[in-house]
Amino acid sequence: xxxxxxxxxxxxxxxxxxxxxxxxxxxxxxxxxxxxxxxxxxxxxxxxxxxxxxxxxxxxxxxxxxxxxxxxxxxxxxxxxxxxxxxxxxxxxxxxxxxxxxxxxxxxxxxxxxxxxxxxxxxxxxxxxxxxxxxxxxxxxxxxxxxxxxxxxxxxxxxxxxxxxxxxxxxxxxxxxxxxxxxxxxxxxxxxxxxxxxxxxxxxxxxxxxxxxxxxxxxxxxxxxxxxxxxxxxxxxxxxxxxxxxxxxxxxxxxxxxxxxxxxxxxxxxxxxxxxxxxxxxxxxxxxxxxxxxxxxxxxxxxxxxxxxxxxxxxxxxxxxxxxxxxxxxx
Numbered sequence: 001x002x003x004x005x006x007x008x009x010x011x012x013x014x015x016x017x018x019x020x021x022x023x024x025x026x027x028x029x030x031x032x033x034x035x036x037x038x039x040x041x042x043x044x045x046x047x048x049x050x051x052x053x054x055x056x057x058x059x060x061x062x063x064x065x066x067x068x069x070x071x072x073x074x075x076x077x078x079x080x081x082x083x084x085x086x087x088x089x090x091x092x093x094x095x096x097x098x099x100x101x102x103x104x105x106x107x108x109x110x111x112x113x114x115x116x117x118x119x120x121x122x123x124x125x126x127x128x129x130x131x132x133x134x135x136x137x138x139x140x141x142x143x144x145x146x147x148x149x150x151x152x153x154x155x156x157x158x159x160x161x162x163x164x165x166x167x168x169x170x171x172x173x174x175x176x177x178x179x180x181x182x183x184x185x186x187x188x189x190x191x192x193x194x195x196x197x198x199x200x201x202x203x204x205x206x207x208x209x210x211x212x213x214x215x216x217x218x219x220x221x222x223x224x225x226x227x228x229x230x231x232x233x234x235x236x237x238x239x240x241x242x243x244x245x246x247x248x249x250x251x252x253x254x255x256x257x258x259x260x261x262x263x264x265x266x267x268x269x270x271x272x273x274x275x276x277x278x279x280x281x282x283x284x285x286x287x288x289x290x291x292x293x294x295x296x297x298x299x300x301x302x303x304x305x306x307x308x309x310x311x312x313x314x315x316x317x318x319x320x321x322x323x324x325x326x327x328x329x330x331x
């Protein structure tokens with residue numbers, strides 16, 4: 001090789017090295033800017049559908065870094081792209097230990113990279129069977145509901161306790177359980193009602209467990225009660241009959257509205273609190289039912305469903321599926 005060629009090669013190596021160095025520095029500066037503006041790292045299981053997606057949207061809008069997790073990795077990736085650079089995605093089956101542990105490592109790595117002290121973990125993944133007597137429900141459906149509604153949160157809690165113990169970060173976990181009054185009023189299938197009631201009991205048991213731990217860890221568990229969200233869990237599988245739709249006009253709400261209200265309350269929780277976060281209080285529910293009662297009795301239709309049980313369209317841009325569930329931007 002000639003001296004000129006050798007010198008040219010050396011210059012090329014130095015140029016590429018400087019370019020790589022500039023990229024590393026730029027990436028570090030970008031991470032620093034992101035970290036200074038990030039309130040928390042938020043993991044959402046079941047984040048690519050329904051209320052989970054809208055919680056992700058609301059958290060991104062409030063300067064949180066979100067890891068949107070779903071059993072369907074391709075769907076999670078598509079959903080995350082609609083929410084911008086602050087939303088990453090992960091494939092996670094909440095019933096698989098390895099998947100949940102990997103999601104925990106992802107949360108830890110993100111929090112450490114952004115130098116964030118608070119990690120929120122929202123167990124939004126859930127399942128429901130058709131609303132029928134248990135003897136008429138397929139055993140595979142029953143197993144799927146128990147796996148999503150109870151096993152998933154158990155594995156998530158285990159991962160979160162370990163994350164809090166190993167990092168000394170504040171880890172705040174939200175479980176989608178029934179409020180006490182909501183459980184009494186619910187007419188959902190036995191599979192759904194029993195697992196969600198069990199999840200509420202699990203939340204209380206976990207807080208008692210954490211309080212007894214020595215040395216203490218910064219881990220809190222909260223019951224998150226969204227009320228009646230107009231999602232596939234509520235309206236799918238043919239579960240919504242004409243009478244129930246009249247009640248939904250009073251008590252149900254679009255998931256986007258519920259998510260905005262819940263996120264504000266979640267982010268405002270002081271450290272050490274284990275208070276439940278509820279969208280609808282008993283008093284507010286009673287007021288809504290009283291206001292809607294004449295239309296419920298006469299079947300004249302309301303804000304969500306008309307007299308025929310069809311969806312009331314609030315805008316020409318809104319799209320619904322056959323069950324009356326509003327489609328997400330990427331659907």
